Amino acid sequence: MEEQNQTPRRGKVFLGDFLAGFAMGIAFIIPGFSGGSVAAILGVYEKLVGAVADIFRSFKKSVVTLIPIALGLVLGAVSLLFPLGAALEAFPLPTVSLFVGLAIGGVPSITDRVPGKPSAKNITALLIPAFLALALSFLPVSAERDLFSLSPFGYLVLFLVGLLGSTALVVPGISGSMLLLILGYYNPLIKAFTEHLLLGRDILKSLLVLGSCALGIAVGFFLISIIMRRLLERYPRSTYYAIVGFVVGSLPTVYISTAKDAGLTLASLPPSAWHWIACALLLALGVLLSLSFTRLAKKKK
Secondary structure, three states, X not given: OHHHHHHHHHHHHHHHHHHHHHHHHHHHOOOOOOHHHHHHHOOOHHXXXXXXXXXXXXXXXXXXXXXXXXHHHHHHHHHOHHHHHHHHHHOHHHHHHHHHHHHHHHHHHHHOOOOOOOOHHHHHHHXXXXXXXXXXHHOOOOOOOOOOOOOHHHHHHXXXXXXXXXXXXXXXXXXXXXXXXXXXXXXXXXXXXXXXXXXXXXXXXXXXXHHHHHHXXXXXXXHHHHHHHHHHHHOHHHHHHHHHHHHHHHHHHHHHHHHHHOOOOOOOOOOOHHHHHHHHHHHHHHHXXXXXXXXXXXXXX
């Protein structure tokens, strides 16, 4: 009887982790958004970081934990790459408003983990990451790189770029796609996948380019997970305040980076009132959906 009860529970956990990974995959491809923020909001952050950090000590257990999240992440990023890209191209600000609303509605699920009055140290731990996340949006964007005429050193740089981009999956509020965009690698990597690998053009070179970056992401994911796990163990309150700071500071960055990517300036923002009404409605919808999911999860627990 106990085994029969455990089977549906495992199925629900698998599905929940898969959906969390799916949401992380979507966040990963939106410049300014962070997969780590989504993991923290959906309550799988500690599980994810712990499984990656223990991959060599508890290999089987870690793999079982990571499989649904990894499957969801890959499927979320790949399956919505084209429709989300089209939506961001046609309606950039309304589209990101929905995701910003989802993030805002999920902030209470993080703050619930640090009950009690905040200390001066906690407030400092919140404000510094908030300013750092916001500052990312004001960094100049480099020219796009040519990834199909790289020297051996160029592939090493691509590995290091992937290492840097992996912060999006581990550190909440830091957007890997935003960092790649600033460095001039975001659009070329997307094109290497959509315009070359999927269409069967320069397959070997595409695999080498994407593989170099993916290897950097994997190594960085492991190293940063170890650091974050130790911070959560030794300084849990300050670390969660820092996570909230990163998430809150990244929200304006999403709008700023999206506007930059779409070529919008203050002078060229859409004048239509309906455009801004759509932004407000989608933002509110995102907040309501996120709050509803959080309440439902609490009831089930």
